Amino acid sequence: MAAPASKAVATTLESIARTKPAYADLVKTFSPLMAKQAELAETFAAQDIFVPEVDAARLGQEVHVLAGISCEHWIPQLETAAKEMLPLLKEMIPDEAWPGKKDCTDPLDGATLARLAEARLGGDQKTFDDVAKTMEETPAPVLFAIAENILGPVLSGVAKKLNKSLSDVPWDKGHCPICGSLPSIAYLSRKEQLGLDQLVGGGGKKHLHCSLCGHDWAFRRDTCPACGNTDSKTRELFYAEDAKHERIEACQKCGTYCLCIDLRECDPVPQMDAVQLGLIHLNVIARDKKLAPMVKTTWNSIES
Ligand SMILES: [Zn+2]
Ligand SMILES: [Zn+2]
Missing domain, CATH: 3.90.1670.10 (FdhE-like domain)
Incomplete structure (x- = not known):
């Protein structure tokens, strides 16, 4: 049986720091963030979270599984991920770029996260620009990065659950059969x-x-x-x-x-x-x- 992803993340990062010392500082900086993401993905995969049906006919037409799916199904997981990830992300983002004010510890509520998640999946940049403007002009790319870091573990949990039902469905495209990303x-x-x-x-x-x-x-x-x-x-x-x-x-x-x-x-x-x-x-x-x-x-x- 494969090692849990969180263990594999730690082992991989330790190996990088040991064999490529030039990366040791970066490993130190990013380890807590990456370990937390892997841990959250495992937690969500073990929960009874919403997972869409795999429709072989839709996939046959090159439509990925999450296309058109509402992300409001995952508001509880998005909120959990935000609670865990935001303090770690805040340490890495300059105060002046942080959404809301620099003392704002929970700048993104569940409904906004679901909206950003749908925008990310749908390639809708305008929603990021619009939401960023309401948050003391935080740069849209910063908001995008924050949203991705929160959405990633939730979708990883969903992907782990979908793995088995996708294994029999042919897919030969260069983008992901689950979320459509490259x-x-x-x-x-x-x-x-x-x-x-x-x-x-x-x-x-x-x-x-x-x-x-x-x-x-x-x-x-x-x-x-x-x-x-x-x-x-x-x-x-x-x-x-x-x-x-x-x-x-x-x-x-x-x-x-x-x-x-x-x-x-x-x-x-x-x-x-x-x-x-x-x-x-x-x-x-x-x-x-x-x-x-x-x-x-x-x-x-x-x-x-
Ligand atoms: Zn090419
Ligand atoms: Zn994907």
């Missing part, structure tokens, strides 16, 4: 134990890891998740000579990249959200090559 990272699977006569599969199957809900799904190795480009002449790999298992997969057709880790070279297997903290140098290389990340994350937005 991947923050990809990985090649480890050798798997097949069970019969101790047969061992070769591994190396490509999976994408959702940037918002953390769901993992299989994807073709020869294709750009963002634009579907399969032309090998316009797709490129970059990596550091001493760490070939950590690489940048770039697509010249759409100008984006996604990081990819070969898990056959990793021991122990890293947790896929936490591992990104130790790969900022690859994002810097990609930026120098004028490539844009498929989706913005904390780790690919940090200026070096």
Whole structure:
């Protein structure tokens, strides 16, 4: 059985701090936040929370599971996540950018969180701009980051519950079948134990890891998740000579990249959200090559 995600987050961060000392300070800063997110996701997955039906016909039409679903179903979980996450987030955000006033400890009520969650899922930037204006002009990107940090663990809990019912439904798209977001990272699977006569599969199957809900799904190795480009002449790999298992997969057709880790070279297997903290140098290389990340994350937005 796999280790619980919160344990895997801690192990991954410890390993980064040990093997890549340049990241040790960052690990220290972000550990409490990331541990709390993983812990909340586990708590929600163990609760009797609202989970939508998986409709194979809808998925067949490329409509992800949460499309058009009201986030008011998750107001209790959003409130719990806000209560736990806001004090940690407040320590990382300058007072002048904090929503409401600098002393405001609970700037977002459940109904507002549900509204922002729906806006995030629907790609509706205007709602973030509108809500930000009502909060002492907090910058909309700050509000967006706060909302994502609160929504993420709730959707991760939902994704964990949906995992089983999604395993039989075919999905070959580059965006998440649950929440519709693009991947923050990809990985090649480890050798798997097949069970019969101790047969061992070769591994190396490509999976994408959702940037918002953390769901993992299989994807073709020869294709750009963002634009579907399969032309090998316009797709490129970059990596550091001493760490070939950590690489940048770039697509010249759409100008984006996604990081990819070969898990056959990793021991122990890293947790896929936490591992990104130790790969900022690859994002810097990609930026120098004028490539844009498929989706913005904390780790690919940090200026070096
Ligand atoms: Zn997702
Ligand atoms: Zn592309």
